[in-house]
Amino acid sequence: MPELPEVEVTRRGVAPHIEGRVVEQAIFRREGLRWPFPPGLSELLAGRRITHTDRRGKYLLIGFEHGTLIVHLGMSGHLRVLPPGIEPRKHDHFDLVVSGPEGRQVLRLHDPRRFGAVLWHANEAGPLEEHELLRGLGVEPLDEGFSGALLHRETRRRNAPIKQVLLAGDIVVGVGNIYACESLFRAGINPKTAASRISRARYDMLAEAIKEILAAAIVQGGSTLRDFIAVNGQSGYFQQTYFVYDRAGVPCRNCGAPVRQIKQGQRSTFYCAQCQR
Ligand SMILES: [Zn+2]
Numbered sequence: 001m002p003e004l005p006e007v008e009v010t011r012r013g014v015a016p017h018i019e020g021r022v023v024e025q026a027i028f029r030r031e032g033l034r035w036p037f038p039p040g041l042s043e044l045l046a047g048r049r050i051t052h053t054d055r056r057g058k059y060l061l062i063g064f065e066h067g068t069l070i071v072h073l074g075m076s077g078h079l080r081v082l083p084p085g086i087e088p089r090k091h092d093h094f095d096l097v098v099s100g101p102e103g104r105q106v107l108r109l110h111d112p113r114r115f116g117a118v119l120w121h122a123n124e125a126g127p128l129e130e131h132e133l134l135r136g137l138g139v140e141p142l143d144e145g146f147s148g149a150l151l152h153r154e155t156r157r158r159n160a161p162i163k164q165v166l167l168a169g170d171i172v173v174g175v176g177n178i179y180a181c182e183s184l185f186r187a188g189i190n191p192k193t194a195a196s197r198i199s200r201a202r203y204d205m206l207a208e209a210i211k212e213i214l215a216a217a218i219v220q221g222g223s224t225l226r227d228f229i230a231v232n233g234q235s236g237y238f239q240q241t242y243f244v245y246d247r248a249g250v251p252c253r254n255c256g257a258p259v260r261q262i263k264q265g266q267r268s269t270f271y272c273a274q275c276q277r
């Protein structure tokens with residue numbers, strides 16, 4: 001599943017090909033994905049210039065003067081930039097055909113499991129951050145506003161395990177299952193610990209770990225950027241070296257004790273009982 005780093009790397013990969021370009025055509029090949037495609041969207045976008053790209057959590061935002069296209073990659077989606085004239089494959093559901101100095105290019109959404117989304121937020125509907133999918137989101141983990149102080153302050157009444165509080169996304173966005181496991185390991189915090197019982201000092205370490213791990217994943221993803229936009233590229237989600245994630249029973253890279261796997265809210269948690277207290 002694409003996580004925040006993949007979405008950010010995708011944004012950085014497609015941005016130079018679509019920013020400032022004019023949409024010639026928006027092509028939808030089915031009624032919708034997770035939700036129906038907004039009716040009339042092709043007409044709304046045709047002839048309009050893409051002003052910028054942005055990201056909020058795992059939502060890719062393609063900005064126009066009159067609104068914002070909100071794209072989510074779901075469980076299995078990815079975007080590619082292609083030259084014109086390449087026949088769509090199965091599961092290629094949406095094309096944005098743009099024209100610019102280098103001629104015509106196609107931004108194509110491929111989503112086999114169809115949990116992704118393409119939605120429209122018109123400027124006249126109000127501020128983008130008030131969109132129903134965006135307004136409940138926590139702070140961006142790589143922004144200045146994210147810190148141990150914030151985690152500490154926002155968890156004083158949260159008795160759920162810290163792992164689940166991170167995944168909930170209402171305090172901080174983009175810390176998915178993999179990154180939650182890895183950052184708790186790096187900060188030495190047991191994922192079962194009630195969020196309200198973790199000290200400010202330990203939250204400082206956790207916030208630092210989250211920032212470092214996500215930033216490193218984006219840097220690493222940048223080096224595999226070509227996979228995202230290659231004509232014949234596959235999904236391109238990058239594999240990283242994990243300390244605990246998906247390593248059940250394998251010796252901890254730090255202390256050698258076997259990594260444990262438990263279920264928390266239907267999701268697998270991996271941790272080292274020696275290193276994480
Ligand atoms: Zn260990």
